[in-house]
Amino acid sequence: MINIVLADDHVLVRNGIKALLEDQTGITVIDEASNGKEALEVISKSKPHVLIIDIRMPEMNGIEAVAEIKKNKIDVKTLVLSMHDSEEYVVKAIQAGADGYLLKGASKEEFLKAVNKVATGGKYFTGDVSTIIMNNFVSGTTINIDAPKQTLKELPFKLTKRERQILTLVLELKNNKDIADELSISKRTAEVHRFNLMKKLEAKNLQELTSRAKEYKLI
Amino acid sequence: MINIVLADDHVLVRNGIKALLEDQTGITVIDEASNGKEALEVISKSKPHVLIIDIRMPEMNGIEAVAEIKKNKIDVKTLVLSMHDSEEYVVKAIQAGADGYLLKGASKEEFLKAVNKVATGGKYFTGDVSTIIMNNFVSGTTINIDAPKQTLKELPFKLTKRERQILTLVLELKNNKDIADELSISKRTAEVHRFNLMKKLEAKNLQELTSRAKEYKLI
DNA sequence: TCAAAATTAAGTATAAATACTTAATTTTAT
């Protein structure tokens, strides 16, 4: 069993990650925080195994929080999330002592892999950042780190818990019958949820649903 | 345009990779080799941009070949392939000077990303190997490298060119109508191919087709 | 060149998905 604290200033993002993780047995999100300072308070009370923390947050950012945790030898693994494509913070995160680093593009599989690896004492850094690691590793070059520019765009729709659950199954290419069986609901209900998902995500087929889901980081 | 030489002792594997890459415009496999020695000969003639080379091969293995290439400053980027899950050769590949390292589990997307990155002078190492890189990077620990044990299992079926092409489209979640339009064939023909694929891969639905395809590295 | 393999595509019946609507229950939040 892996206990997690999520720190992100965006409820939507927290919920997305929560849905993603809690779909999995063995992983529980036991608490949440909306900035780095709060994260420090929360983990001292909740004692999670892993802290998943976004970089950009008000009050105290994720990297500062990680540095604080490592400085004080607080017993928690840290998985730093960059919700943006930029690789700008990687080296800082590593220097701060993060156990893992994930980009927004991470698939569900990668997410779970990262959490499991970090929780069991390993390290996980996305393939995308390996260039940076390699540069430091191989030649010792220092990388210039600037402030990130992007801000996460709001979702133009909201999914219910059930819908998110069914989205996952649909994206696993399961048909309505199987989804229904898995969730002990009728096939017709599964159909409705699928239909609503298609509408909400404005998709007219599975491919579009998949790409929309990726676009909105629901996957 | 990226020109590639493939070095792998398995024709099936070479064909699989070829199908994967050549589906993409801008990438051409201009030559092939079935061992490290042959690879060196072939690249001196064909002058490819990238050499994709398997580690386990008779005569001269992939890492020795890469080391030879770098030693002689031959102008070719090297992407080392480990068709097995093991991470055992990563460090050796890095030390030999490889520009990239991919595991068999790599998705088509990752494959293309890796090829493009390496071809444009970047480095690409799968997320899976970052632990090893980090260990060396962070603490300087040396990793013990043993000989791999597995051997690649033969495919229990063979796909025709058209089938592989249609497999790709099917796995992109396209329906028969769209596949038919894309390939300028009738919907019925697309159906037949899909049907044959399901039979050959012993799948009874899309999920199974996907996992079979992954299993056999067709994706 | 000639047989074998591959590609094409039609036929037919059945099962499932799609595209809605309506509406009865449950759950949730204030």
Add this chain to the structure above:
DNA sequence: ATAAAATTAAGTATTTATACTTAATTTTGA
């Protein structure tokens, strides 16, 4: 406590996929 939101599920018509078979053309390899 109650209104709003969510979940459930049925109805109906249409389209698409599935599971085959058969068979006419093309392509390819020896």
